[in-house]
Every structure is written in structure tokens, then in C-alpha cells.
């Protein structure tokens with residue numbers, strides 16, 4: 001079973017691997033139900049959403065499964081995001097893609113996510129992207145309001161730079177428990193650009209989005225990883241997740257598959273104890289050279 005771990009000393013306890021619902025509108029509602037059960041059966045109890053996924057439809061599709069099986073809610077933790085707006089028939093008042101981190105929008109969006117998901121609370125709400133017009137006082141007021149009402153238990157951000165994280169944290173009476181960032185063997189910048197250092201400084205664990213690079217590079221990378229696949233009796237996907245989880249920042253990979261059997265495959269990555277030299281050899285493959 002996947003272990004549960006606190007994402008921050010004052011934050012929620014999440015499953016070490018998280019299931020991401022971004023692509024789940026591309027499969028039928030029956031498959032979504034099977035994905036939820038497959039995840040829970042493996043101990044993957046945390047689910048990552050955003051208001052905008054599936055053109056604002058995915059939360060409702062997931063919520064329909066919870067409405068049909070009410071006992072499932074107490075077995076899981078729910079994460080959602082807010083702050084991105086784009087033109088859509090579901091949002092006729094929006095004519096240009098933009099960010100909105102106003103107090104009114106954050107509160108409205110979180111309450112709408114609760115309605116769509118069919119739940120009374122989110123374990124975690126994230127600001128989806130850094131907003132150049134972000135007013136930290138407005139964000140602090142909206143977060144405090146949602147927390148006081150018990151509608152959102154914890155808060156974090158996504159795709160923030162260290163200085164954006166620090167600035168917002170400075171204005172909050174409680175900790176940001178994570179920054180959800182893109183990191184994988186296909187995107188290694190956070191190892192070196194200060195993203196992970198800053199999170200370790202704040203005792204906040206990263207949530208790693210597109211941990212398999214969105215699946216794009218799997219076919220090519222499978223060839224180069226072949227000798228390790230034999231050594232560890234593991235697939236590329238398992239090795240790629242094990243590579244992320246070896247980092248001492250305690251990353252929580254968010255897997256995005258739409259295939260229940262691949263959820264089971266991903267769960268096995270926690271059994272792999274990657275040797276330090278193998279970790280560096282995988283880094284060498286993606287950097288195209290050894291470390292200095």
C-alpha cells in the first residue's frame with residue numbers, strides 16, 4: 001500500500017502518489033469510477049483537480065461518482081485549484097485568458113468546486129498560476145474566510161517562483177503547504193533553479209505535476225533506461241517516479257494516466273530503492289553529460 005505522509009508539518013496527510021484528474025474527461029464516467037477505485041485500492045487516496053479541468057467539467061464528473069457512492073469521500077483527500085479564467089461557453093463573461101486572484105473570485109471558485117465535487121470541504125486549495133495582479137492582502141482575506149468556514153482546510157500555490165511563494169507566505173497567518181511544480185526526467189530545472197531548495201527551507205513538500213513528462217518522452221526514454229529496467233525489474237514509468245521520490249524534498253508525484261492498470265503499475269514504484277549512482281546516471285542521460 002502507498003504510504004501516507006504529511007505534505008507539511010502543519011499540513012494535510014496525503015498519499016505519497018497522487019492521482020491527477022486533468023485528463024479524465026477524455027474517458028467515460030464508468031472509467032473515471034474505475035480509476036477512483038483502482039487508486040483507492042492501491043492506497044492512492046489523494047486526488048488532484050482544478051476548476052478548469054475538462055473545460056470546467058471534470059470536478060462534476062468526479063463528483064457524480066461521489067454522489068453515487070457517498071462512502072468514498074471519507075476515504076480520500078481532495079485538492080483543487082483556482083485563478084485561471086479562459087473564454088468558454090461555460091464562462092460567457094470571459095473574453096480573454098487571464099488570471100483572477102481577487103477575494104471574490106477565489107471564494108466563488110472554491111465554493112463552486114465544492115458544489116461540483118459534491119463535498120463540504122477541500123483538504124487543499126491552490127492558486128493555479130502566479131498572477132501579475134495578485135494582491136496578497138486579498139488572497140489572505142479569501143483564504144482566512146474559507147478556512148474559518150471549514151470549506152478549505154489548507155492552502156498552497158502552483159507554478160510559483162521562490163520569490164512569489166515567499167511574498168505571499170509573508171502575508172498569511174498560516175503556512176502555504178506546497179508549491180505544485182512541473183518536474184520530471186523531462187523537466188529537471190527545479191533541481192537547480194532554487195524551487196526545491198525554497199520548499200525544503202519552508203518544510204513544504206512539492207507536488208510534482210506531469211511526473212512522466214506528460215507521457216511524451218516515454219517511448220524514447222524506455223530505450224535508454226533499458227539496462228536499469230532489467231536491474232530493477234521495473235518499467236520506465238516506475239523508474240521515473242522512483243527517481244523523483246528519491247529526492248529528499250519528499251516529492252508527491254501526481255500521475256495523470258487514464259488507465260486503471262497504469263495506476264497499479266505506478267504504485268509499485270515505491271518498492272524501488274534507486275541506487276545513488278543509478279540516480280545520477282539517469283540525470284546524466286537527460287542532461288546529455290555528467291555533472292561537473
Ligand SMILES: NC(=O)c1ccc[n+]([C@@H]2O[C@H](COP(=O)([O-])OP(=O)(O)OC[C@H]3O[C@@H](n4cnc5c(N)ncnc54)[C@H](OP(=O)(O)O)[C@@H]3O)[C@@H](O)[C@H]2O)c1
Nearest residue numbers: 020021022048209210211212213214215237255256257258
Ligand atoms: N499545476 C499545474 O499547472 C498542472 C499542469 C498540468 C498537470 N497538472 C496535474 O498533474 C497531473 C498529471 O499530469 P500528466 O497527466 O501530464 O502526468 P503524467 O503522468 O506525466 O502523464 C500522463 C500521460 O502519460 C501517458 N502515459 C504513457 N505511458 C504511460 C505509462 N506507462 N504510465 C502512465 N502514463 C503513461 C498517459 O496516457 P494514458 O492515459 O493512456 O495512460 C497520459 O497521457 C494532472 O492530472 C494534473 O492533476 C497540474
